[in-house]
Amino acid sequence: MDSRTIGILGGGQLGRMIVEAANRLNIKTVILDAPNSPAKQINATVQHIDGSFAVPADIEKIAKLCDVLTVEIEHVNVPTLKKLAKENPNLKIYPSPETIELIQDKYTQKLHLIKNGISVAQSVDIPEANEQSLCEVGEKLGFPYVLKSRTLAYDGRGNFVVEKKESIPDALEALANRPLYAEKFAPFVKELAVMIVRSIDGTVYSYPTVETIHQDNICHLCYAPARVPDTIQLKAQILAESAIKSFPGCGIFGVEMFYLEDGELLINEIAPRPHNSGHYTIDACVTSQFEAHVRAVLDLPMPNNFTSFSTSNTNAIMLNVLGDQNIKNKELETCKRALETPGASVYLYGKESRPKRKLGHINIIGSSMDECERRLEYILNEKPLPVP
Ligand code: ATP
Ligand code: MG
Numbered sequence: 001m002d003s004r005t006i007g008i009l010g011g012g013q014l015g016r017m018i019v020e021a022a023n024r025l026n027i028k029t030v031i032l033d034a035p036n037s038p039a040k041q042i043n044a045t046v047q048h049i050d051g052s053f054a055v056p057a058d059i060e061k062i063a064k065l066c067d068v069l070t071v072e073i074e075h076v077n078v079p080t081l082k083k084l085a086k087e088n089p090n091l092k093i094y095p096s097p098e099t100i101e102l103i104q105d106k107y108t109q110k111l112h113l114i115k116n117g118i119s120v121a122q123s124v125d126i127p128e129a130n131e132q133s134l135c136e137v138g139e140k141l142g143f144p145y146v147l148k149s150r151t152l153a154y155d156g157r158g159n160f161v162v163e164k165k166e167s168i169p170d171a172l173e174a175l176a177n178r179p180l181y182a183e184k185f186a187p188f189v190k191e192l193a194v195m196i197v198r199s200i201d202g203t204v205y206s207y208p209t210v211e212t213i214h215q216d217n218i219c220h221l222c223y224a225p226a227r228v229p230d231t232i233q234l235k236a237q238i239l240a241e242s243a244i245k246s247f248p249g250c251g252i253f254g255v256e257m258f259y260l261e262d263g264e265l266l267i268n269e270i271a272p273r274p275h276n277s278g279h280y281t282i283d284a285c286v287t288s289q290f291e292a293h294v295r296a297v298l299d300l301p302m303p304n305n306f307t308s309f310s311t312s313n314t315n316a317i318m319l320n321v322l323g324d325q326n327i328k329n330k331e332l333e334t335c336k337r338a339l340e341t342p343g344a345s346v347y348l349y350g351k352e353s354r355p356k357r358k359l360g361h362i363n364i365i366g367s368s369m370d371e372c373e374r375r376l377e378y379i380l381n382e383k384p385l386p387v388p
C-alpha cells in the first residue's frame, strides 16, 4: 500500500492496535518501548528499538528507521522531536511536536483552548503548592475543586479532589513533587467523548459522540452513540472539531468532555492519539480509529463517511477488561463469556494481569442499545441471554 515505515513512540495497547491496522494494509511499523511490549509482540517483521520514548537517544535511534514518526502516548520527549524535525525535513512527525507540547502539559492545554474560545472548566495555575496557596484556590474556585498534576497523568493518577479546606494536607501529600494546577469541579451529568481525525490539509472529521462511564477514574464502559439528545451529540461533535482545528499536524485525537445539567459542554482534556473511548470504532464504524490514524499520517485516501457507524442501526458498548483486585487472570472468565455472546469481540493486549490494569476490551455490537445491554449483562453477570 505504501513503502514508508511508521515509527511509533510507545508500544502499549494503542500502539498494538495501530500495528494491527497497519499490518492489514501491509504498512511497516517499528516500535520504541520496553522489550516485548504489547505492540512488539505482534510485529516480528522488523528489529524494534528497546528503550523509552522519554529518552532523547532512543527517539533518535527510531527516527533513523522510519519515514513518519507518530505517538501512542503524549508523555514523549518533545525537545528531541523538535530537533529532529529541524534537522531532517524528510522525517514527518505527526501529531506535530508543537501539538504534543501544548497537550502534554494539561494547564498549557487549557490555556491554549481558552485562547481559542473553547469552553473548559475554570483553571488556576499553582506555581508553588502549599497550604496557603491551596486555600486561596479554594476561595477562588469553591470546594470541592480538583487538584491536578500538569504532566504525566493517566487513569486519574495525578488528580485529587479537594473536598474541603481540611483535605488540603492529604492533597499536598498525594501530589507531592509534581507541577500542579487546579480546576473548578464540574458537576457533570455525563461524560462524553468524540474521536476526531485531522487530515494533512487540516480538515477535521468527527466520529459519533459517545458516553464514557468511569469507575475509580478508569474508563469502565463506553456507549456509542451517547444516550443524550441528538442536539447534544451534534454540539459535542462541533465542539470537538473546533478544538482540534486549533492544533497543528494530523492524525487521530480523542476529546473528553463534561455534559452539565444545563446542557453546557466543557472540554475536560484532549489526547493527541488513539483513545480508549474510540475502541468501539473497530467493530462499529466504517474505518477504525487506528486505521484512520494510519491513513491520516500517510495521507492515504479516506472514503466518504469513514467515521460513521457501519450501518444505520449499529449500536455499541465497549467494556474495558481490567485486572481483578485479588485474583490474577480472573478477567479471562469475563472474556470467555464474551466469546459465547453474539456480537461481542474480545481484544486482549498481551499484558500481565495486575489489579486495575487495562488488559483488554470487549466490543459489543447490537441493532439496539437494549440488545447491547442484554449482552453486556450476560458478560458481566452471567444473566442468561434471551433465546432468539
Ligand atoms: P485519562 O488520561 O486516563 O483519561 P487523566 O488521569 O488524564 O485520565 P482526567 O481525565 O483529568 O485524568 O480526569 C479523570 C476523571 O476525573 C474524569 O474522567 C472525570 O471523571 C474526573 N474529573 C476530572 N476533572 C474534573 C473536574 N474538573 N470536575 C469533575 N470531575 C473531574
Ligand atoms: Mg489524561
Ligand code: MG
Pocket: 256, 268, 269
Ligand atoms: Mg481523561
